[in-house]
Amino acid sequence: xxxxxxxxxxxxxxxxxxxxxxxxxxxxxxxxxxxxxxxxxxxxxxxxxxxxxxxxxxxxxxxxxxxxxxxxxxxxxxxxxxxxxxxxxxxxxxxxxxxxxxxxxxxxxxxxxxxxxxxxxxxxxxxxxxxxxxxxxxxxxxxxxxxxxxxxxxxxxxxxxxxxxxxxxxxxxxxxxxxxxxxxxxxxxxxxxxxxxxxxxxxxxxxxxxxxxxxxxxxxxxxxxxxxxxxxxxxxxxxxxxxxxxxxxxxxxxxxxxxxxxxxxxxxxxxxxxxxxxxxxxx
Numbered sequence: 652x653x654x655x656x657x658x659x660x661x662x663x664x665x666x667x668x669x670x671x672x673x674x675x676x677x678x679x680x681x682x683x684x685x686x687x688x689x690x691x692x693x694x695x696x697x698x699x700x701x702x703x704x705x706x707x708x709x710x711x712x713x714x715x716x717x718x719x720x721x722x723x724x725x726x727x728x729x730x731x732x733x734x735x736x737x738x739x740x741x742x743x744x745x746x747x748x749x750x751x752x753x754x755x756x757x758x759x760x761x762x763x764x765x766x767x768x769x770x771x772x773x774x775x776x777x778x779x780x781x782x783x784x785x786x787x788x789x790x791x792x793x794x795x796x797x798x799x800x801x802x803x804x805x806x807x808x809x810x811x812x813x814x815x816x817x818x819x820x821x822x823x824x825x826x827x828x829x830x831x832x833x834x835x836x837x838x839x840x841x842x843x844x845x846x847x848x849x850x851x852x853x854x855x856x857x858x859x860x861x862x863x864x865x866x867x868x869x870x871x872x873x874x875x876x877x878x879x880x881x882x883x884x885x886x887x888x889x890x891x892x893x894x895x896x897x898x899x900x901x902x903x904x905x906x907x908x909x910x911x912x913x914x915x916x917x918x919x920x921x922x923x924x925x926x927x928x929x930x931x932x933x934x
Contacts, residue, residue: 652732654740658684658725660848662745664718666705668738671731673710679703681743687722697721745852754855755813760806761928767799768921775913789908790893796916797860797890800883803924805859811873811931812854818872818934823850825871860887875930878923886916 656664663681670677682703691697698721705714714731732738757763775792779785812818823829823846859865862884866877889906892899898906 652730652735652738653726653728654735654738655724655726656740656742657845658687658720659845660745660852661742663743664727665741665743666716666727666738667741668732669734670707670710670712671733672712673707675707675709677705677707677714679705679716682716682718684725684745685718685720687720689722691722694721694723697723744848751809751851751855754806754809757806758810760803760810761924763806764799764803764924765921767802768796768917771795771799772914772917775910775917786907789910789913790898790906792913793886793908793916794890794893796913796920797887800920800924801859804865804927805854805857807927807931808859808865808869808873809851809854811934813851815934819847819850822854822868822872826850826853826868828853860890862887869927873931873934875927875934878926880923882919883923886919 661684663683665681666677666679668677669675680703683701685699685701687697687699689697698719700717700719703716703718705716706712707714712731714729717728719726719728727738727740771792775789777788779788812822857865857868862877862880866880869875869877889908892901892906893908900906
């Protein structure tokens with residue numbers, strides 16, 4: 652049995668078929684899609700393969716399944732399955748549907764940002780006598796401010812792009828990661844059928860504290876220009892040390908955050924987001 656399908660926008664597949672020995676229905680676990688060789692000049696050279704063994708729970712017969720994908724198409728093979736028409740392929744999208752649903756539910760992204768920042772501002776005013784605890788307190792708030800910024804930038808962008816077809820088309824046309832993807836003309840309509848899922852995955856995969864990249868996305872897709880973000884970029888690097896280096900710099904020095912720095916970052920972040928939001932409102 653060899654059955655072709657379209658791999659675009661898929662993280663994995665699952666197969667449903669009838670055991671050729673005992674007639675019991677078999678449903679496989681998720682089979683991860685292989686990543687094609689996008690650097691290959693010829694579609695035939697771009698195929699990559701993942702394998703999987705399915706076992707019938709009733710008669711214990713094994714099925715050796717191979718999933719191959721290129722940058723043009725994909726297929727599943729299994730010598731132990733004889734009836735190709737009896738094989739159903741369940742497609743598993745390559746993005747977190749729960750996360751996307753949560754983002755699309757946050758249409759009040761600017762209000763939510765302001766509420767979160769206001770709460771952090773109140774927390775920052777709490778006086779903690781113990782110097783070490785006060786330092787941890789300030790670091791937690793400092794890091795949370797950057798998280799609020801990331802959440803706003805992701806939710807605002809994804810909701811705005813998916814909200815209007817003109818924005819969605821512009822994103823597909825300008826997103827740089829799409830430039831390396833190749834396909835043959837006969838796959839055009841299949842690609843179009845999957846373009847929504849492919850674009851959703853691409854947007855979810857973006858690291859939204861990568862401000863230079865995100866600035867380019869906002870500008871290319873929405874014609875929204877970020878105000879100067881050099882100060883925020885430095886704060887993001889400090890936050891990286893707090894979160895990923897246990898509060899130390901690359902050189903091993905302890906990161907110290909004072910209340911004044913927290914207040915400055917709250918204002919800088921609020922001003923930045925407000926300027927971005929003002930541009931989004933007139934789209």
